[in-house]
Amino acid sequence: MDPNYKKLRKHYLKSTKNRDESLSKDWSAFRRVEKKYMARFPPPDLSATLDVRNLSSGSESKATLCTEVAGPSSSPQRIFAFPHIPGLVVLPSFIDEQEQRRLTKWALRDHAKSPNPTNLDIHYHLPPEGLWNQHLSSISNTNTSDCPLIQPRAASSDDRGKPTSGPRELIDNEAASETNFTALRDTPKPEAPSEAQLKPATSTSLIAKLRWANIGWYYHWGTKQYDFTRGKGPINQELESLCRNAVRTVNWETVFSPLEQEFTEWRDWDESYVPDAGIVNFYQTKDTLMAHVDRSEVCATSPLVSISLGNSAIFLIGGTTRDEEPTPIILHSGDVVIMAGPVCRRAYHGVPRILPGTLPNHLVIDPDDEEEWVPYHKYIANSRINVNVRQVFPKGFTPPIASP
Ligand SMILES: O=C(O)CCC(=O)C(=O)O
Numbered sequence: 033m034d035p036n037y038k039k040l041r042k043h044y045l046k047s048t049k050n051r052d053e054s055l056s057k058d059w060s061a062f063r064r065v066e067k068k069y070m071a072r073f074p075p076p077d078l079s080a081t082l083d084v085r086n087l088s089s090g091s092e093s094k095a096t097l098c099t100e101v102a103g104p105s106s107s108p109q110r111i112f113a114f115p116h117i118p119g120l121v122v123l124p125s126f127i128d129e130q131e132q133r134r135l136t137k138w139a140l141r142d143h144a145k146s147p148n149p150t151n152l153d154i155h156y157h158l159p160p161e162g163l164w165n166q167h168l169s170s171i172s173n174t175n176t177s178d179c180p181l182i183q184p185r186a187a188s189s190d191d192r193g194k195p196t197s198g199p200r201e202l203i204d205n206e207a208a209s210e211t212n213f214t215a216l217r218d219t220p221k222p223e224a225p226s227e228a229q230l231k232p233a234t235s236t237s238l239i240a241k242l243r244w245a246n247i248g249w250y251y252h253w254g255t256k257q258y259d260f261t262r263g264k265g266p267i268n269q270e271l272e273s274l275c276r277n278a279v280r281t282v283n284w285e286t287v288f289s290p291l292e293q294e295f296t297e298w299r300d301w302d303e304s305y306v307p308d309a310g311i312v313n314f315y316q317t318k319d320t321l322m323a324h325v326d327r328s329e330v331c332a333t334s335p336l337v338s339i340s341l342g343n344s345a346i347f348l349i350g351g352t353t354r355d356e357e358p359t360p361i362i363l364h365s366g367d368v369v370i371m372a373g374p375v376c377r378r379a380y381h382g383v384p385r386i387l388p389g390t391l392p393n394h395l396v397i398d399p400d401d402e403e404e405w406v407p408y409h410k411y412i413a414n415s416r417i418n419v420n421v422r423q424v425f426p427k428g429f430t431p432p433i434a435s436p
């Protein structure tokens with residue numbers, strides 16, 4: 033018997049010895065599927081997952097309810113829609129190989145640092161050059177005793193701010209809209225308390241604990257609402273263009289009509305879709321993202337563009353309640369998912385599993401700069417990065433916010 037399998041079985045038997053079987057009876061349809069794909073033992077059967085790359089050209093899969101729709105005649109880009117979740121689109125390999133490396137570098141080196149908050153800022157005094165740049169300096173420095181230590185922040189009186197194992201918790205927040213905007217804006221957004229008894233740590237050890245970095249409007253995790261009083265962080269222009277191009281690539285008429293004739297906003301998206309917020313999610317191979325709906329944006333129907341980099345993942349997307357069984361979709365490095373329109377933007381979704389050992393070859397070596405890529409390869413070999421970009425306000429809408 034494979035020693036790793038033996039270890040997993042032993043752990044499984046031990047952890048399930050006193051399990052209360054009645055608990056799982058109350059699981060929603062989403063939770064059941066989530067649990068299935070999260071299971072460490074026995075490892076899940078992936079045969080029911082959908083990998084659009086395996087669908088032959090022009091195919092329509094009844095079992096998976098996925099349809100290939102026509103893309104722009106000038107490009108070989110394939111586009112998949114899901115009529116049972118109108119507004120969901122998968123663009124396989126939308127990001128080319130070089131751009132995937134560029135985005136990986138951007139996420140770690142240029143973005144996960146001040147002024148963009150990360151999950152670690154609450155707990156540590158991060159270096160101004162960013163965790164990644166300090167990590168690069170320390171690995172190029174042969175004298176390990178010179179590695180600076182990052183100091184924890186003074187512990188607060190309680191430890192409610194303890195970092196959790198994933199970037200999200202299972203709490204439903206109130207959906208934002210133009211009507212409740214002022215109330216949500218004025219809801220107090222206290223600073224999260226830092227964890228007690230943390231020890232000073234090296235940047236190299238903290239890189240593995242990086243879970244998210246904010247893009248644009250600042251998100252307040254405690255209330256799960258944006259904190260507009262802080263103003264707006266920068267949005268990378270190339271990322272913005274890439275997301276706008278992804279939205280423009282789709283012929284939305286083939287996605288929404290004739291299913292949702294009363295929804296016509298998509299007609300303006302070529303111009304009106306301008307992202308202004310988002311998050312970069314960093315997943316180590318054991319990390320998961322629980323079922324949730326992203327409903328903090330005032331624009332409740334505008335496209336959310338989600339880019340996958342690194343190892344592949346299982347992405348679950350269901351309906352507007354947890355009682356609808358989600359569709360399991362395999363996302364690979366370079367794939368773009370768009371969630372748009374009133375149904376899809378309110379659909380529960382999550383990432384129950386990262387698939388280790390699925391790093392594509394073009395993220396192993398950078399033919400243009402082999403040396404520089406080495407530390408990025410080392411990181412991404414055991415990780416997945418998701419760049420999740422949203423539009424909080426409709427274009428031209430000036431929110432009633434005093435300048436910070
Ligand atoms: O990692 C992913 O593919 C999804 C991330 C996500 O749903 C989110 O950041 O809201």
Ligand SMILES: [Fe+2]
Binds near residue numbers: 324325326381
């Ligand atoms: Fe999400």
